[in-house]
Amino acid sequence: MQLFRISTRCYRVLAIETSCDDACVSLIDRYSPNKPPKLIDERKLTLNSKLSGGVVPTDAAIHNRKNISLLVNQILNDNNWNTTNIKPDLICATRGPGMIGSLSGGYQLALGLSIAWQIPIVGVNHMLGHLLISRMNSNGENPNFPFYSLLVSGGHTMFVLSKSLFDHEILVDTIDIAAGDALDKCGRELGITGNMIGKETEIFLNKFKDQWNEKVDIMVKEPMLNQWDRKDILQYSFASFNSQVKNTLKKFYNNEIPNDDKIRARLLFNFQKTIFQHLISKIKLAIEKNSNNIKINDFVCSGGVSSNIYLRQMLIDQLKPLGIENFHYPELNLCTDNATMIGWAGIELYENGLTTDLATTVIRKWPITELLKLEGWKKHNNKQIDI
The missing domain is CATH 3.30.420.40 (ATPase, nucleotide binding domain)
Known part of the structure; x- marks a missing residue:
């Protein structure tokens, strides 16, 4: 089993979201465990569905596959996160729910980068991203559960x-x-x-x-x-x-x-x-x-x-x-689909002890009530949780 070791105290995050018709990427600096993370940059390209009168799944899949690699390369180069000394320490990517073709474009890229850079990946539930994003500016303190x-x-x-x-x-x-x-x-x-x-x-x-x-x-x-x-x-x-x-x-x-x-x-x-x-x-x-x-x-x-x-x-x-x-x-x-919410949800999951195995794939239906029932979760060495 592959083990990754990075400190939860300070790290950089590359986030990817491609669950539907948006190709989204975000860079987040987790510069302090006691302060909200800093959003360094974010990019988004949306499929133009005006003529079709709605999202066509095959068109969305092609759109995301064509654009997500370009967006990732662009945002890394523009922010100098592509050097030996400065690169992401963690990748957070949407694993589901969503359209299989669209999801695969972003998630497969994330898996490849995880292997190439030898850094951990967190496969994030899309709905959890929406649910948690309001907590980012307070560093996860507000709103507090429940x-x-x-x-x-x-x-x-x-x-x-x-x-x-x-x-x-x-x-x-x-x-x-x-x-x-x-x-x-x-x-x-x-x-x-x-x-x-x-x-x-x-x-x-x-x-x-x-x-x-x-x-x-x-x-x-x-x-x-x-x-x-x-x-x-x-x-x-x-x-x-x-x-x-x-x-x-x-x-x-x-x-x-x-x-x-x-x-x-x-x-x-x-x-x-x-x-x-x-x-x-x-x-x-x-x-x-x-x-x-x-x-x-x-x-x-x-x-x-x-x-x-x-x-x-x-x-x-x-x-x-x-x-x-x-x-x-x-x-x-x-509010709309974005990579920043996936990055923040991934941070919360990672800092509560979870990463995702490389031998995983995307999933069309993933109820938020079954967050931990999906195969592929791993406990990492910084935290321990009961699954």
Whole structure:
């Protein structure tokens, strides 16, 4: 078995993220165990999916394979981390969950560099990266465990209770598509174009804030509400929103997108608001059901959709009365997929005793509840944990 020996007191990290359509790389300096690490540099190239109307897995895989090596070489050269005396001491790379083709491009490169440089590698769970990134600026002290997390993006939507670095419970999960996917589909149906539909929708809506609460002909309702044969279901369902947009256009607008931007803004706002309310309604129900078990003061919202300012305010307004005192949102550039979150999650795992064996590969499905059940973890010599 290969053994690596580096001090946890001071080391340099190369982080790689390629789980979907972004090729991301980051350099992090862990210059002190008692202070937050320093982000030296980060790079990101996103596949242009405007013409295809969404991410095509084969296109994403080719994009990542073509670009991740170039990005790594570029960032190392630009920061002089490619010399005999200055190079990474640890590699952190996304191992899953995600698209196999996309994941493989980054993870196989990371394994190769680990062998070439004779340094350890940590294969990181993508969702753990989103969950932990809000802790980086406080050096892992805030939020402290236990805390709640809403992880919401175009590929995942779940409400999680985290009791420790290795102990996570999914309180609410989606039974169909993710919230971000629903937002994108609604946006496209109502004429929003671009590579980042959610972001473009928010930009568009911010131009028409005076229209948000004006009346409009619309058919939209929140899914999974209580009825005679169903009560207090802790599940998300976002697939119906696309149909609701189509039904609205069919009934009120002759199957055409309204030419009036003010009407479009009212429609978009109402669909977005209802999607967000669906997120929050189930969170409130889960918190109420959990209130007698453990007191939680901290709430994290992360993932691409978490950059939406209106969602952030809705969460604060509706969850504060339930006893949530502290709300944690990543910096906007750290909400969407990025390598820095993978680097920080890898640091937390490494400093709690874990590295990853070289004889490992990527995995499409890797529930955060089964973080340590995946084969390939190794205890390193600096720390000892019970797995």
